Amino acid sequence: MVKAYFALEDVYYSLTDALDKAGLPVYRFFVESVEEKGVPSFPVAAAVLFAVFAIGVVLAWTFFSATTAFQVNVSYKGVAVEGAVVTVAGDGFSQELETDSEGAAVFPGAKEGMRLSVAISKKGFKNKQTSVVVSNSVFIVKMGKERELEEEGDVWVSVIVGDGSGGAIAGAVVSFEAGERLDSGSTDSQGKYSFGVPSGVAVRVTVSKTGFETLSDSFYASEGFVKNVALRNVESDSRLSLRGLGFPVPRGGLNSNGSGDTEYSGVVVEVVASDGGDFSQAQVTLYNAFNDVELDAATAEPGQPALFSGVAVGTDAYVIVESSGFASAMAEFTLEREQTRLLVELDRLxxxxxxxxxxxxxxxxxxxxxxxxxxxxxxxxxxxxxxxxxxxxxxxxxxxxxxxxxxxxxxxxxxxxxxxxxxxxxxxxxxxxxxxxxxxxxxxxxxxxxxxxxxxxxxxxxxxxxxxxxxxxLTRATGLNSGELSVRAYSLSPSGDLVLEGVAVSLEVNGQPYPGSETTSAQGIAVFPGLPVGSQVTANGVIDEFRGTNSTTTRSGQNQLDLLLMPLEYALHVQAVDSASGAVVAAHLKVYWGDSSTEENLFEECSTTLQSNCTFNLYTKVGYEIVASAQSYLSLSAFYTADDASTREADLQVMLLPASAPLVSYLGLYYENSSLAFAPDETAVLPPAGIYFARFALRLQQDSSETVFYTRVNKTTIPNLFIFESDSVFAPKLFDSVRSGACASPSDAPSGSAYSWIEARIPSGNYDGRQSVQFEVPIMANSSASERTSAFLDYRAASKTGSAFVTEPLDAGLTPANENAQRCTAATSRKEFTVPATSELKYSFACSDLGCLKISYEQGALSGGSGFNAVAGDEAGGLVISYNLIDFNPPVAETEADSFSFTLSNTRFAVDSPPFQPRSDYFDYNYAVFGGPYVIKGTWMSLPIALPSGEPLSDAIQLVNYYFKKQSTTAASLRVDLSLSYGGASAPQGGGSEYRYVLHHDSAVGQMGLYSSTDAAFGKPLSSIDLLVTPMLPADAIYLSLDRSSLPTPCGSGDLDLVRTSCFELDRVTGLLKYDASSSACTHYSKDPNKVSSAVQSVAFYPSCKGPLPQFTKSIEFRINTNNLYPALYAVPA
Structure with missing residues (x-):
């Protein structure tokens, strides 16, 4: 070792000498500088060279390992599969190879950490599709042969994926879950994917493909079972351009197109301790159940519930209640048109x-x-x-x-x-x-x-x-480990995409809820930064009753995801029956989008049997045409729209007409939910304030040029028949013309009554192959004459052939030439309705020195009310009458009224002064601001108080004054009304056995006022105080009462057609002119009190008769009064 060291040292010095002679100053800069410190230079040089070599090795290893070759091995029962096509894609990397004789496919250039989708296919084998995160280990995929079962007892099932028009969708991913067995694959060129599962097991499949709607469905496995799945192309399917679609609210709580399709309701959450004890305060948070996004938060106290308003009808929601010292509690519900009341109990901890x-x-x-x-x-x-x-x-x-x-x-x-x-x-x-x-x-x-x-x-x-x-x-997000996701929320309209602002978007990342949510901007974009690369992200968006979901896999950098929001879905169960016998008929049903019944607009079809109906999953707010056909019957077209977004299920019965049916058939009287109220041969008893629908079927003679439907009704008994329903009851694609007017009473009608008529015409160009149509006539029974015990609904149909009418019932004297003159006197079929005859109809009133208001009706066991708890007073600037409007629906017995949960709307009548005139020009002096869709329920309490006879009423006021103040401190916009009941005196004006007083407390100014029907009852004992606490909300619309009798009547009728303006319409329920605050074209009034402005708006009318007649124009000035609980808008004739 020593010899070797010195031999290497000699080589080292020989090399340094050579380098120094070559002009490189290695001695001066390295050898001498090191050895001057007493350290030999050779071992230092050796150490430096070794370090440089080691660093090079590490860098090379890092480079080659980061771009490691990703290997996929494909096998079948342990044997390598050669020639299998392996496709990998993801994170910007994409490549396709065939496996070699060892069953291997090697993909160079893949980096560790990439998430790749892997698809394997080979003829004779089942397609396989999965995903994997790249590592330096071999990824093994086991394939199965076609028609080969994995385990004994398995059966073959198949999923065939198409586009709904006969085309197959290849490459769709089909994942299935059958018991504990989970797997996935992709469809072949015929759109088919087959797999084996245990016989009889419940199988849930999910089918997805980029650009198409993702669908899930379930079935029970049996040998050879085939499940057909049609995926809707969300990018190009023209059927998704839904005409008649109710648009969601894009910004500011107002519909951009003024459609007013979104309805709102409220929630009242009362919180109590389960042990009966007290709690200090509870935080109540309202969430949307679809994507767990917080909608609102409020506080509840003992005796003071948490209130939520402006929540879209149909929202699936839940509240979570938290209070210190108690276990949190949750309550789930669906928002309905009627306000929701919840009672939540907290368990003490x-x-x-x-x-x-x-x-x-x-x-x-x-x-x-x-x-x-x-x-x-x-x-x-x-x-x-x-x-x-x-x-x-x-x-x-x-x-x-x-x-x-x-x-x-x-x-x-x-x-x-x-x-x-x-x-x-x-x-x-x-x-x-x-x-x-x-x-x-x-x-x-x-x-x-x-x-x-x-x-x-x-x-x-x-x-x-x-x-x-x-x-x-937490790990910091970098450009390498994270990506940013931009979610674009939109809906569809006839003119294209409708970008949505205000959509609440939440995420699920790899199946886990992402904490927090985002709201889309004015451009419809919600941004989520810092999402892990390679994550499977699902976005869920909701606004009002519209919602949508979509998924993607995140990559580094920018990621885009489109989110299509559609209305809620509901299940419509359709049954076909014989119109004459009511027997169930086996029929074939087709459902079309409401625009046209052409095959390109076909939504779904189904066949009923004698034992089963058809169920269609449809969107709310969208009109559909349902066509039923059966052997020996005329094909029938019926039209259906689920207006109530809280509807999850509905039933519809289509009445098939025999081939020999008359021109018009009366099919019975129905409730609003389409259930039968009275069969055609029953005598209908209509209580006041009830709304019903008379159903008719009309046969379309294919050789005729026009079909006309005509009806007239006793106007006194049923005043609101068909008030300009051409856009809803009479489908525009069928009925080209809808007219109305007044008729003299028939000879057999009760004396003193007036009759109104309406007529709808269908030209042959609109038959479009239809043989018969089914539609309904809405009627409202609201008799104000106690002696009236019966009324008539007359109807007929006429089919025009050449210059003649074929009529039903037959009337040879009715011709196209004399139709106008004979309209009211020609022969008609008749349906008789009766009102209860057990007792006369009575009304009770609340009065002041300024006049009286009706507050309730009573007729036998039936009772109801409007204008209950009325107050009237003279305020600076003019007459103001305020009251709470209550509709009992359905009417209830008087004995049950105290416990009945009724609906309230806030109403104000006002006119500016001076001078005050009861009638001005063409308008009555009542100008009403209604509560619109903000329908809420007041808090109703009864306080039994007994006062000695003769004790002044002021003592009773002192008794409840403290309670007033307690209720009023929680909100400035709180209104409290008391109804004081006195007994022991004769009834005022048929108002019952007790006197009623109203005590009104205005929490904004702390003032009270007392109003009564008469002073005679002050000396009587006070038996009870009924307290009603109602939050005040801004109105959604203004209603104006038009005095038609003051208008010129050159036609002899005095009736007016629809108002010719974008801001006003004639309200079919109230018969009043409605100024819609939700319309973007009408900016003079807003539900937001801070945006109300004074303006003058012109309204033009025209008479229903034809001819060169002048139009009648009237201007209305909108003025603001800010002396109330909120800025109130009064409308005054200019």
Whole structure:
């Protein structure tokens, strides 16, 4: 060794001499400078050369290992498969190779950490598709041969994927779950993927392909079973351009196109302690159940519920209630048109804290709880495990500490605990998020997200009570380990994509919920930075009742994902029956998008049997045409739209007409939910305020040039028949013309009544092959004449052939030439309706010196009300009458009214002054601001108070004044009304056996006012005080009452057609002119009080008759009154 050393040293010095002679000053700069310090230069030079060599080796190893060859080995039952096509793609890397004789395919250039999809195919074998993260190990794929089962008892099933128009979709990924068996593959060129599963097992398949809608379905496995799946192309399918689609709200709570399709409702959450005790305060958080995004938060106190408003009808939601010292609670529900009331009970907890010395838990009662590390059970002082009930009654604290890679705290991080209930917190300056009142031994998944860091998910659930804290160390996001995802939210309209602002978007990353959510910008974009590269990310978006989902795999850098939002779906169950006998008919049903019944718009088809109906999954807010055909029957077209977004299921019965059916058939009277109220041969008894639908079927004679449907109705009994329903009841693609007017009473009609008529015409060009159509006539019974006991609904149809009418019923005197003159007197079929005859119809009133208002009706066992709890007063600037409007639906017996949950709308009538004129020009003096879709329920309480006879009413006011103040401190916009009942006197104006008074308290100014029907009852004993607390909300629309009798009537009718303006319409329910605040074209009034402005708007009308007649124009000035609880808008004739 010594000789070798000195031999190498001689070589070293010989080399340095040569280099120095060659002009390289190695002695001066290296050898001499080192040896002057007493260190031999040879070993130093040797060490430097070795270090340089080692560094080179490491760099070369790093380079070659980072771009390692990724190897896939394909085998079948341990034998290599040669010639299999292996395709890998992902993270910007894509390559396709065939396996060699060893079954191997080697892909050079792949980098460790890449997530690649791997697809393998070979003739005679089942296609295989999976994904893998690249490493330096060999990836082994086991293939199975076609028609070869894995285990005894398996059967073959197949999934065939198509595009819905006969085309096969190759390369679609089919994943299936059958018991404990999970696998996936891809469809072949015929769109088919076959696999074996145990016979009889429930199989769930999910089919996906880029650019297509992802679908999931289930079936039970049997030999040879084939499941056909049609994927909808979300990029090019013209059927998704839904005409008539109710658009979601894009910004500012207003529909951009003024469609007003979105309905809103509210939620009242009352919180109580389950043990009957008290609690100080509860935080109530409202979430959307579709994507777990927080919608709103409110506070509940004892006797004071949490209130939520402006939530879209149809929203699947839940609330989480948290209060210190109680276990959190959750309640799930679906928002309906009627306001939702929830009662949530909180279970009290015994708090426990950690003893730092022993590691045990000590309850507030001093009990010691020990965690058995071996069994994972919590035991009491007796060593016995605590029961589930005992564990659930003990609350513990958990501090989640979030730090970065240096150990520094991370503030502003979103921390989520997901157990039976979701809890969200944000870290403070110390990087800690505290969660109290966790039930002992509950399992909590912990997730964290923060700007600039990769998100964190706990690898296993945390056992509450096992430790006082949990430390999370976040990894910084870099351009190599993370990507940014931009989610674009949009819906569809006839003119193209509708970008949506305000969409709440949440993510699932590799199946785990991403903590926190984002809201789309004005450009419809929500951005999520710092997502791990290679993650499978699913975005879920929701706005109002529209929602959508889509998935992608993240790559480094920028990632884009489109999110199509569609309305909620519901299941429509359709049954076909014989219109004459009501017997079930086996029929073939086709459902078309509402635009056209051409085959390109065919949505779905199905055949019914005598034992089963057809179920179609349809979108709400979209009109559909349903075509039914059966042997020996005319084909029938019916039109259906689910307007209520809270609808999840609906039933529709289509009435097939025999081939020999008359022109028009009356099919019965139906409720709003399409269930039968009265069969065609029944006598219908219509209580006041009930809404029904008379169903008709109309035969279309194919050799005719036009078909006309005509009906007239007693206007006194049923005033709101068909008020300009041409856009809904009469489908525009069928009925080209809808007209209405007034008729003299028929000779057999009750004296003094007036009749109104409506007529709808279908030209032959709109038959489009239809043989018959089914439609409904909405009617509202609202008699105000106590002597009226019956009414008539008359109808007929006429088929025009040449210059003659074939009529049903037959009337040879009715011709196209004299139709206008004979319209009201020609022969009609008749359906008789009756109103209850057991007692006369009575109304009760609330009055002041300024007049009276109807507040309720009573007729036998039926009762209902409107204008209940009325108050009237004279305010500066003009007459103001305020009251709460109540509709009992359905009507209830008077004895049940106290416990009935009724619906309230806030209403104001106002006119500016001076001068006050009861009638001005063409308008009545009542200008109403209605509550619109903000329909809420007041808090109703009854306070029984007995006062001695003759005691002044002022004493009663003092009794409840404190209660008023307590209720009023929680919100400035709170209105309190009391109805004071007095007995022992004769009834005022048929108003019942008691006098009713109203006491009104305005919380904004702290003033009270008392209004009564008469002063005669002040000396009578006060039997009870009914208290109604109602939050006030801005109105969604303004309604104006038009005095038609003051208009010129050159046609002799005085009736008007629709208003010719983009801002006004004639409301079919109230018969009033409606100014829609949700319309983007009408900017004079907004639901936002801060955006109300004064303006003048012109309204033009025209008469229903034809001819060169002048239009009538009227201007309305909108004025603002800010002296109320909120800025109120009054409309005044200019």
């Amino acid at each position: 015994t708090s426990a804290s950690f003893d730092n010395e022993t590691g045990d838990l000590i309850t507030e009662d001093g009990e010691v709880i020990h965690l058995n590390e071996e069994t994972g059970e919590f035991t009491g002082e007796d060593g016995e495990p605590l029961s589930e009930e005992e564990l659930a009654s003990i609350g513990v604290l958990l501090d989640v500490q979030v730090v970065d890679d240096t150990g520094a705290p991370v503030s502003g991080a979103a921390v989520s605990l997901s157990g039976a209930i979701i809890r969200n917190r944000v870290t403070g300056a110390s990087g800690i998020a505290s969660f109290s009142d966790l039930p002992l031994a509950s399992l909590q998944d912990i997730s964290v997200s923060a700007d600039g860091f990769l998100p964190f998910w706990s690898s296993s659930p945390f056992l509450a009570g096992s430790a006082p804290s949990f430390r999370v160390r």
